[in-house]
Amino acid sequence: MALSEPDAPDPETRLTASSRAKDKSPWNWLLLIPIVVPLIPLFFNGDSPRVFGFPRFYWLQLTYILLGVATTTLVYQMTKKRG
Amino acid sequence: MWRDHLTEIIVFTLLFLLVSGMGFVAARWRAPKDMAHLDEWGLGGRNFGGWITWFLVGGDLYTAYTFVAVPALMFGAGAAGFFAVPYTIVIYPLVFLVLCRLWSVSHRHGFVTPADFVRNRFDSPVLALLIAITGIVATMPYIALQLVGIEAVLKTMGVTGESALARHLPIIVAFAILAAYTYQSGLRAPALIAFVKDTLIYIVILVAVLWLPQKLGGWGAIFDAADAKFQASPNPNDGITLNANNQLQYITLAFGSALALFLYPHSITGVLASRNRDVIKRNMSALPAYSLLLGLIALLGFMAIAAGVTPLPGNSPGSVDSNTVVPVLFDQQFPDWFAGVAYAAIGIGALVPAAIMSIAAANLFTRNIYKEYLRRDATAAQEANVSKITSLVVKLGAVACIVFLDPQFSIDLQLIGGVIILQTLPAVALGLYTRWFHKGALIAGWAAGMGLGMWMLYQVSSPTRKHFGGSAFPLEKFGFDTPKTIYVGIIAVLVNLAVAVLLTLMLRAAKVHDDGDGTTPDDYFADEGDPRVTPGRTRDADAAPEPVA
Numbered sequence: 001m002a003l004s005e006p007d008a009p010d011p012e013t014r015l016t017a018s019s020r021a022k023d024k025s026p027w028n029w030l031l032l033i034p035i036v037v038p039l040i041p042l043f044f045n046g047d048s049p050r051v052f053g054f055p056r057f058y059w060l061q062l063t064y065i066l067l068g069v070a071t072t073t074l075v076y077q078m079t080k081k082r083g
Numbered sequence: 084m085w086r087d088h089l090t091e092i093i094v095f096t097l098l099f100l101l102v103s104g105m106g107f108v109a110a111r112w113r114a115p116k117d118m119a120h121l122d123e124w125g126l127g128g129r130n131f132g133g134w135i136t137w138f139l140v141g142g143d144l145y146t147a148y149t150f151v152a153v154p155a156l157m158f159g160a161g162a163a164g165f166f167a168v169p170y171t172i173v174i175y176p177l178v179f180l181v182l183c184r185l186w187s188v189s190h191r192h193g194f195v196t197p198a199d200f201v202r203n204r205f206d207s208p209v210l211a212l213l214i215a216i217t218g219i220v221a222t223m224p225y226i227a228l229q230l231v232g233i234e235a236v237l238k239t240m241g242v243t244g245e246s247a248l249a250r251h252l253p254i255i256v257a258f259a260i261l262a263a264y265t266y267q268s269g270l271r272a273p274a275l276i277a278f279v280k281d282t283l284i285y286i287v288i289l290v291a292v293l294w295l296p297q298k299l300g301g302w303g304a305i306f307d308a309a310d311a312k313f314q315a316s317p318n319p320n321d322g323i324t325l326n327a328n329n330q331l332q333y334i335t336l337a338f339g340s341a342l343a344l345f346l347y348p349h350s351i352t353g354v355l356a357s358r359n360r361d362v363i364k365r366n367m368s369a370l371p372a373y374s375l376l377l378g379l380i381a382l383l384g385f386m387a388i389a390a391g392v393t394p395l396p397g398n399s400p401g402s403v404d405s406n407t408v409v410p411v412l413f414d415q416q417f418p419d420w421f422a423g424v425a426y427a428a429i430g431i432g433a434l435v436p437a438a439i440m441s442i443a444a445a446n447l448f449t450r451n452i453y454k455e456y457l458r459r460d461a462t463a464a465q466e467a468n469v470s471k472i473t474s475l476v477v478k479l480g481a482v483a484c485i486v487f488l489d490p491q492f493s494i495d496l497q498l499i500g501g502v503i504i505l506q507t508l509p510a511v512a513l514g515l516y517t518r519w520f521h522k523g524a525l526i527a528g529w530a531a532g533m534g535l536g537m538w539m540l541y542q543v544s545s546p547t548r549k550h551f552g553g554s555a556f557p558l559e560k561f562g563f564d565t566p567k568t569i570y571v572g573i574i575a576v577l578v579n580l581a582v583a584v585l586l587t588l589m590l591r592a593a594k595v596h597d598d599g600d601g602t603t604p605d606d607y608f609a610d611e612g613d614p615r616v617t618p619g620r621t622r623d624a625d626a627a628p629e630p631v632a
Contacts, residue, residue: 023180023608031176038169039338041330047323053302057324061168062378065371068172072179072368080361 027078034068088240091414094423095240095430098283099257102276102431106264106438109271119464121195124269124471125446126356129190133362133369135274139439140353140366141373142277144171144344146225147232147433148497150284150380155405157384158394161313161321163329165381166337171374174341175367182345182367183360184515187609188602190355196443197351197511198451204514206599207522208455213529214507215451218348221504222444224496225347226481229433229440230254231406231490236426238395239410251486257430258437262478265438266471270356273438280435283428285376291386291425292379295416299389305382308389318546323385328566332555335570343505343572346512348443349436359611380409387412437478445473495551499540502554502572506532509576509583515607521597524586532579539571 037043038061047055054062113130115123122129131139149167156164185200194200198218202211233254237243243250264272296302306323313321320329344350357363387408394411397404410429413422449470454461461469484493510525542560545552555568590597 023183028180031179034176035173038172039334041325041334045325045330050303050306053296053304053306055306055323057162058165058306058378058382061165061172062375064169064172065374065378068175068374069368069371072176072364075179076364076368080364 025075025079027075030071030075034064034071037067038064086241088242088414088419090419091240091423091426092242094420095236095427098279098424098427099430102279102434103260103264105275105279106261106268106272106434109264109275110268112271112275118269119467121446121449121463121466121470122193124467125195125442126352127270127274129356130358131274131356131362132358133365136353136357136362136366137369138277138281139270139274139356139435140350141370142273142280142432142435143349143353143439144370144436145373145377146229146436147429148225148228149377150429150432151232151235151406151409152228153377153381154384154387154409155394157381158387158392158408159321159384159405160318161309161323162325163320163333164384165378166333166340167381168374168378169334170337170340170344171377172371173338174344175370177341178345179364179367181512181515182354182363184607185351186354186357186360186363188515188606190611191606191609191613192602195355196348196447196450197346197507198447201510201514202451202455203601204518205510205520205522205525205597206601207526210510210522210526210529211451212455213526214510215447217503217507217529217533218447219444221500222348222440223477223480224484224493224500225349226437226440226444226477227484227490227493228497229437230258230481230485231493232433233257233430234485234490235404235406236410236429238404239407239414240426248486251482254485255482257434258478258482261434261438262441262475265441265474265478269471270352270439270442273435273442274356276431276438277435280428280431283424284432287421287425287428288376288379290421291383291413295383295386295390295412298416299386305385305389309385312388329555329568332568332570335573336554339505339570339572339576340501342508342512342576343501346504346507348447349440352439352443352446361610383409383412390415437481441474441477441481442470444477445470448473498551498554499537502536502540502575503533505572505576506536506579509580518600519587520583521587521590521595523590523595523597524583527586528579528581528583531582532575535578536571536575539574543571 044057044060044064046057049056051059110118113128115128118124153164153167158164185197188194188200188204192199192203194203196215196218198211198215201214202208205211234251237253242253268275296305299305299308310323313323320326325333345354354363357366390412392408392411392415394403394405395407396402410426413425417425449466453469454466458465506529509520509528513520514525539556540554541550543552543554543556544550554571556571556574558565558567558569
């Protein structure tokens with residue numbers, strides 16, 4: 001992943017820009033993953049392999065919930081205000 | 084016969100009375116000095132922390148109707164009903180940043196409804212009125228559907244009657260109680276009750292998914308039983324996986340529903356009631372716990388197939404009420420007292436969203452119709468009062484819908500509701516990011532999306548109905564040579580956007596004046612503690628600490 005943590009804005013020089021830039025972070029692009037991946041039927045639309053008796057259609061889509069939680073948690077942790 | 088279900092009825096009634104009591108006491112929970120303000124009655128003081136917001140928004144989005152209708156869909160059609168899972172996965176990353184902007188601008192300006200924001204952003208009372216009316220129309224049938232959820236439970240317990248009035252009496256009583264405590268306590272009532280509701284639901288589902296598969300021969304056997312049923316059925320579009328023709332419908336329905344969810348006024352009410360941006364962001368990570376719950380609930384539909392459940396007959400002779408699938412499954416498989424708990428979970432599960440939805444609809448009426456057009460100089464206390472009364476009217480309307488009209492009518496309206504609320508996307512969601520759109524173009528786009536959406540829904544037929552047979556629009560009606568179907572809402576909102584973009588370009592080129600904007604770029608990042616954030620009138624009264632967070 002080519003994403004790196006954004007530079008902390010220097011409060012002295014970017015006073016006005018800092019509040020505007022608060023929402024902007026390259027980490028936010030990660031949010032696209034749990035939006036796009038669950039909407040690709042090629043991945044989940046099938047019966048095998050079964051896991052604990054669940055066809056792939058069901059277990060994989062339930063697993064996507066973890067993908068969503070992990071991504072939003074990561075983005076939140078990486079972009080939250082320090083201090 | 085109701086006598087066979089006496090234990091269930093007693094447990095159900097006791098739990099129902101317990102939460103009703105909580106609803107009335109809620110007025111004193113985190114009590115403000117002055118309740119006569121929409122920020123208090125309608126948004127619970129705008130001061131809910133992480134846990135309360137989680138229960139409130141979770142209880143709001145995942146309604147009783149969802150818990151009854153999704154497994155019913157799985158029971159009837161199989162995999163297609165599972166769209167609710169990807170729908171509730173993509174929703175949170177999708178709105179993660181959007182809702183924070185909405186929260187910030189709303190707190191700075193004291194907005195209570197999405198139409199308040201549009202009014203200010205585009206300086207257009209007309210556009211705001213359209214957004215408000217769309218919201219109210221989309222919400223009303225949703226409230227009525229919560230009653231369908233309770234009725235499915237009551238019917239299974241044998242609480243039913245010959246005449247329409249006898250059949251609906253329990254519902255009328257339940258809604259009268261709900262109306263009374265919502266009137267008194269406002270958003271605090273559903274926020275407090277949501278704790279009980281969700282705890283009950285989590286317990287019931289946990290027991291169901293751990294215990295029922297053992298009784299039914301394991302998960303593998305459950306899916307095999309469902310597979311066998313759909314193999315035998317003549318319908319080509321059912322099955323435990325999707326086929327080539329309904330995949331597009333599946334993903335567009337999931338995505339379109341996700342786009343629509345946080346445009347519903349009641350979802351926004353829950354978000355605006357939170358204390359700060361952090362609460363929202365953390366909830367976007369925590370709310371998917373409900374999606375897991377919903378996925379497991381959906382699978383109850385397959386368990387019902389494996390258990391050989393037959394749904395109870397519907398109101399008209401010869402029809403079946405597929406919404407009774409899960410209640411009947413519980414009745415067959417659980418001991419009576421636990422089935423009673425499960426029914427109470429569904430019944431109470433209907434009350435939370437019904438209360439929030441009626442509050443949201445009432446706020447829209449008060450802020451964007453009453454104050455805008457009827458009484459410009461209304462005081463905060465008058466606003467709160469109008470909202471309280473309107474919430475009663477809204478609930479009365481919902482009950483009337485169920486008692487006097489075929490419940491199918493509410494289901495149709497709800498289907499339409501999802502499509503029409505999506506038409507507010509350009510003004511509300513995109514409006515949070517850009518003021519580029521011309522207000523006239525947004526109005527025209529809205530009208531185009533609404534018109535096209537209604538026409539498409541009218542064209543959809545099902546095996547039992549000629550029109551309004553669902554939201555899966557056959558692409559062959561557009562002249563494509565394909566049996567594939569697509570979700571109506573997606574097409575309608577794309578056309579809406581196209582019209583809005585083209586007209587904006589034309590109006591801007593023609594130099595038609597439109598540059599009013601009551602917000603500044605900085606408004607969209609304001610957070611708790613910002614000197615210009617509307618001060619909570621009640622912060623000093625907030626003696627009760629948060630449970631966590």
